[in-house]
Amino acid sequence: MTVPVLIVGAGPTGLTAAVELSRLGIDVRIVDRAARPSAESRALAVQARTMELLRVRGVGDEMLALGNRARAAGLYTGDRKLAPIELHRMPSTFNFILMLAQSETERLLTEQLARQGVKVERGVEVTSVRPGAETVTVTLRGTEGGLELVDASYVIAADGPHSALRKALGVPFPGRTLPQDYVLADLHIAGDLPQDEVSIFLARHGFVAVFPMGRGRFRMMATDPDRRLVGDSEPTVTQMQELYDRTVGVPARLYDVNWSSRFRINSRHVPTMRMGRVFFGGDAAHVHSPAGGQGMNVGIQDMVNLSWKVAMVLDGRARATLLDTYSPERLPVIRTVVRFTEIGTRVFNSTNPLVHALRVRLAPKALGRNAVQNAAAAMFGQVSAGYRDGMLAEGGGGLAGLRAGDRVPDVDGLYDALDLGGLTLFSGVRAVADVGRAWDGVVSVRDAAALAPEGWLLVRPDGYLAAAGGPGDAALLDRWLEQWFVRPAGASVNER
Template identity: 40%
Template sequence: MDPEVLVVGAGPTGLTTALELARRGIGVRIIDRAATPNTQTRALGVQARTLELFARTGVTDELLARGLRADRFNVFSEGRRILRADFSGLPTEYPFLLMVPQNEVEDVLMADLARFGVTVEREVELTALTPSIDGVTATVTYGERPADARTYPWIIGADGAHSTVRSLLGVGFLGSAFDEHFAVADLRVDWDRPPTEFFAFLNRGRFAAFFPMLGGWHRVAIARPAGEEGWERGSVPTEDLQAAVDTIVPGRPQILEVRESGRFRINQRRAAAHRSGRVFLAGDAAHIHSVIGAQGMNTGIQDAFNLAWKLADVIHGDAHAGLLDSYEAERAPVAARLVKGTRAVTRMTLLRNPIALAARRTVAPRILGRPHTQRALTRAVSQLDVSYHDARGAAPAGRAAVGDRAPDAEAGGRRLHELLDPVGFTLLEFGTDTAATTDLALPGSAAIVRVPDASAASAAYGITGPTLVLVRPDGYIAARGGAEEIRRYATSPARIVDASSRGMQ
């Protein structure tokens, strides 16, 4: 079929977008200027919320087979532990961070995309965009061959931090870079710390973070203050990495082997807009931030899940084009919160002031050790707290309001997320009479699931009486209440989670 959507960029965000569109019967073309697929580790770590979403596509099991499940996070300040966080209590089927390299994620997504007859077109570079009322004309080049221009109804720019799409649109990229210099390396180290735990060591403006990988390897990120000689130029020799480890990490563990290394600067930026007419920005093209927390790849993938079902519904004629306005309305607060949060955490790790360092060593352990703080921290890192309920971009633990993630819990011997429709809406019936939903005009061909009384799912959703909960295709709550509340959402002009529907709790 003629493609309805051109996706520019074949990283995790672009591949997820293309896959989600293809699964819904939308013709999609995906291009990338690179000659071959990425073979470098780059991003590392797939969060619990991302694994939940990938489970709807059927690729989570393959990712689990390729990764290491990391379940705890440790932070030390000048040799003293100030944090030990445990993911095992998270209310999800995936209470861990899956350490799987970006290139492995891309490989799994490309294989699944091929099942729908879609392959990445390589060495194809976008050079011009010409918007019109009915579409966007994209001009691309094929190496030495003549340029080609074709009009698409929709274009999605998932082409990274140096996005050509964003540049051609003239959309600003707001923010700044940190002054400190960073190095990253994949290495094996001689120590006796648990192989499935994260370790971050902070030491007077320097830090070294060790992220576990399969086979006894670690991804190590190291920061040193600006102005220190020899760190900002050239390669990163093993002796320089060892010298940094000796300075920062208690016990001075020895580096046994280095597989690859490089240098980078941390930028904290987000696009001035996520959309311009029929063109959308997603992933690093829309926002970049500190590597601390392993949030970047996951945030881009979740951009894709948010946008793809809405665009598919509009293309199929099941929703008004106004629904697409909710993409930026929902994802921009999430990106803004992420940029702000990772900036604050990064600044905290790079403290040099003696008074601030003393407070970090003495006050931080008491605050970070509180159960409430631990719960909030692990939910944020795993992105289970992401919410579209309001402009804060996050939900408190235990809430299941409109715009929040639909909780997962036991329901009649199965997990509720297993019962959700893989591509469409799902109506959950909690203690209601089946006749109450007989005449409902549900969005698309929504699946209907009757949740057993007194199940853990009822408690997770805060059910106190007969209630209907409509879950969106991306696993967030669209509406809840009685038949009238569900009907109001399903028949709204654009099926957007707006202020009126957010009151239906």
Template identity: 60%
Template structure:
């Protein structure tokens, strides 16, 4: 086969998103996966608001919304009943809930979209070694029948999981630790008083238990088992899981129909770097952490949306190679924060200390009684508050209203100069930056690259009332730069710094 521009190793949600994005942007890709067939188990369940915002204009969000079960709150319980809840309707997004769907279904939807774009996952093919060169990477592949080949893509994306062969081959360290608690996991049916439109977390004196509704009476069960109620070997049984539930949960329920169960320990780690020469790390190859909050799969998908437009522009010769360095400078601080946050949440929920338990059960209702903190908690859970302020791609980017360069641009209602009422996210060019201009755009066009799409707006009340304002939006919906007509030099500096001059 011809050498692709990009080889992607791993066909989980991270690798599939990379292949989908890059192929949509006209990049020649190959995607390989060691497993001979897609996984049939549910694994990661939660699709967060920010991920839905990114996937909807890319052709798969509507199908995920059709298939998934929506949870409108995260409720905390203790022995005496409900303590409080995080009201997800307070998220600053149209998708103000957690969408719950089997990872196997998410992967199927992504794979089908990838197929419509002319790319097929090569299964039963693994990376065994690689060597980097000045203009390519020699990647050794071995198929299930023992046949080997060497391909020489210009770049490689490692989405091959926590035990990534590629990450190890690059020598990038995987920093962190294994957390102490052992967990019980299972998919089962439940009849009782547990709502199917919320995430239910039960805080017990002997650890915690969480129940996630997957629709039609089916639930994901996760719990700590510090004193071995379910044993210490083999997969947990339905009877053992029922014992854990009865001891910890404040809502009566009968469990049945156990589809699968397992035990696991949490590794909380992240790669020291996300780029090693021509190799980029994403998803579990770059970060693994507690499942608290359902953040991991979403972070991997967002890794690839961040990387793909940059890689496509550089490969097309429309952006400077330095743009690729901003994948790490954008995403690594977000990943570090995510690993820290999930560790802290896990420590608080899992503690068997009477003092810690008492503090958590007393303080949580007081904290979440404040609307401002409710909004903050909901936006953080939905990954809406993660951004790139202060990163090189946002430096000297200015601000507009409350938005600063690096922030996610909200999907505000806007009116175009033609009088059309649109949603802002639907106006973004997904292949390159979009300049959103209020008023006369002529003063801003000098020195503007053809890689930048210009959209003229009559108004966007939620963003600004300034008739001379402009926003430069990235393809992933974050603010690159902003200002007024008097700040045209700021726009020109950004374009000159990151994009290549147009060919005469």
């Protein structure tokens, strides 16, 4: 069988890729070795940047209706609040962390995918992969044990931290396993804990973090540095209560555990997110501490970055070199997330009395600064990540404080005006708009004299600035497009 894109893995990363590509008219197959979707909540936090991207793609409103919003993260010692991290400062309409079980996020993406005519093939695993010059041949084993050869123009490996595709292609996964032991549980807590705030309790013997999921249900994460929880079985409610009581100064009763687990943190990422015609994303490409609730969001954003590029190359509107920009754009973002989460984990985990004293003293001072609060909120919400140093940003110019590669804020309904299958030119300058119209099929032109009265903005489908300039920069726009895209047939020299 031949297919344009084979997606391996039906977690949030793979499902996002399938939703995006099928929406853009690309035939896809998506397979997953698991016989059924996971019922566990696992990843919980949906960040502002992810919400900005998913809302205009048809699933954001349902997520908002189901999730619980946390507008701050409070740092405590005992029952004393040291300082808040004011998440409402995020420069986004979604200036909060949406707490929504990963199982629900996957369900909503799967339903959207079904509306687009694609069904996840479950109980199907990869047994071998053979890269070629024009296609990748993947051997699949189905539920009945039979083997099938699939030739795909491109393969997306979204098959998790133990990725069969990554291993088969010999792609390294360097990093380390952090030494601390952790426990995790979804349960109910009866006590005076805020329902709209993440609560992080710091103590000399570790920490407890409590994430509100709504209606009295919480996700609790805790360290177990002296390994009080012996054995390999799932932690019980009694054991979680013990960890809570010795760290948290707010009395509460824990009950009704939905699921629990023990784990250690791996902090790793691939050196490249592309191997020929195979692209890696999500946990197949990067794993790290859950501090800050970043992981699932990074994987979803990997696929929003990649999918429009693959679609435009496959339908002949873009040069194949556009795909070379995926890994150089995403890897710096991933390195920053890995570094940030490792630092946060070390600070929270330390059992050194001196470190604990410094945490208690310095946290209120640092978080008392507006600049620190603003930066922290933007980083948590992933709205500060961008691609200024990426290949696509070269020669792209800028306008009004924005430079090529920056996230374009969703103001005045701008994202609703985006062409999610191509580039969108916002301009009130006739000469620039004429250049955009000459690239019909690649560029959609929006009359936006109020938005860019002195120039123009060319925005990518993923909401980042592709290029920008003033009224005399029409030639800059044309040169930038020529580098990455295929000029429509019939475009005249005069149109150039």
